[in-house]
Amino acid sequence: MTGQDLLAETVERLLNATPPGEDPWVDLAAGGFAWVSVPESAGGSGGDLRDAASVLRVAGRHATSAPIAETMLGGRLLAGAGLKVSGGSLAVVPGPGLAVVDGRLTGSAVVAWAAEADQVLAVVDLDGSPVLAAARPEQLGIERRLNMADEPRDDVRFDVALSELVTAPLPDGAADDLQRDGCLTRVVLAAGALQAISEMTIDYTSQRRQFGRPIATFQAVQHHLVAVAQSAVRASMAAETAVRTVQGGGGAWEVAAARVIVDEATIEGTRAAHQAHGAMGVTREYGLQRYTRLLWAWRHEYRQAREWRRWLGSEVASSGADALWPRITR
Template sequence: MTARAPGEPVVVDELVTETAHRLFNELCTHEAVQAAEDNGAAPEIWDAFCETGFDLIAIDEDAGGSGGTLADAAEVLRMVGYHAAPIPAAENGILGGWLLASAGLDRPDGLVTVIPPRAADGGWSGGGACSVDVAGDGSATVTGEALRVPWARSAEVIVCVCECDGQPVVVALPAAHCEITPLPNMAGEPRDTVRLNGAAGRAAPAPDGVDADSLAQRGALSRVALMAGAIEKMCQLTVTYTNDRVQFGRPVARFQAVQQHLVWAAQDAALVRMAAECAAREATRGGADFEIAAAKLIANQAAARATKACHQAHGAMGMTQEYPLHHYSRRLWSWRKEYGSDAHWSAVLGNMAVGAGADGLYHLITDGSAALA
């Protein structure tokens, strides 16, 4: 992650938000999202997304990217989640694209995806631990199996981080060299099985700060940003529906029991957005171990509460395919399982607290990752 001077402000360009919102508002119709679930892709939405340069945001222009900060990229991902855009925005840019640019590997014209690292503690679903042999000319042969790889079936190149002689290396594999079994997640988005039976590719040493742990953190941040947008939109749908729906002569939003659901959902939407913005801001400055861990745990827990509240407020309407609520709730339940479960990030935060000790706990909470430096 690109370090900035201490105290240097990180401001998200409002034009980024406005442009992404207009783009998705036009293209991500209910019919388009439904069709993508059936087809496993939405090429017209993805092509329009790439035309704006958002697919390579937060990658330096010198490396062929669009520039901008990680906070800008997180804001774009928030809009992806807000509109349930069925595209690999996180994998192509701030994950796979970041790995390629960091290691100095060539980027293809087509889609890039990334194999998530497998958690040693089983802390999240999917991922892979692959073995690699690297020759002196940078050619690599990879063996292993990876589960739940996002959008693998649509990718031109699949990127992973492997260990070679005790050091992390970034490996780029043509998807055509891999055996890919299409599988969807709960939301109908591709989470495919990738088998690497001696797949040939290119490899380069990973620079300092780029390894499986940093990829897991960056992946967790991407999911927090996506979830922040989805919870916000799910909350707005619920407010609109309960104000329009009339029972016993008045909108159901006026009933106290329903108002309680609305308050819970609104609280969670605000909480996750704040956590996402804080984590992205600190990650743009430099280290954000504490902020990302806390944000992913907050988002995971909020997704469960907000989904329950919004579906209860909608009643049977929220369960129908014709109504868009499920586009958000099913994505939330899928994303909360990726790059760290509640138990995983709770353990990470607990270890940080124990490591800080009694005298450092207050500073850890108030200063965040700055207290870990």
């Protein structure tokens, strides 16, 4: 058993023990799981990206609503800037959109879990170099909004003097790295959720009886089972391979490819799972919608798949015909 397996099992146990309706963040934070992959020297829990991914994957498998991914991303940003993490959750401005004008950081962005965060972090460009700017929520204009899965995705307006924020320089390429790592969190979460809906669909269709037999014995329903299982399998393979590559250094190509695969898997997998569940799946009484709503919401975060696909395709085109095969099999 690897360290990642042990970690996943621990988080699995913790989430299983969390009563429905109760906020899982408290226990996740107490166990330090939201700071996995943040160096201990920066106040984190240590471990690498594979460890972080194993936590996120289980969180996705449980449709866990908590700012784990954001806190991990934010923690790594703070550590990269030589700062330390506090004990609270973090929020991260996911992309460009903020600018420093006359010493003031201005602009607006949709930010996950901003209102309850200890700090809202942004990577800003200062004279061509990336700088981390850390604000307290009360320094910002925050309007609560929710994504389709009822997770906080706040409208955040920045209009604050940079001198009032904690700032520190980041390594070159930090903005691109945040795009890549943020996208990777959604890919891993989605892989976990797709695995869950595959299992749910298998279980449900083996119990639900129509025409005197379990609906899983009908060929037409079996085809949905296979479609959702394939979606889960492709997404998992893509996510895990991308995580390994990023851990080894670089990996933007693989993250883009994983995003493309997970997006296709989300479309096919959620459609097949819902079709196999019939009317049961479209009620709030039943758990399927917790997963599918999250999957649909995540598709649009950290730039949607179309942009990653185009970037990947442009890379493939500019690298030329002879480079494609070595790249696929690298």
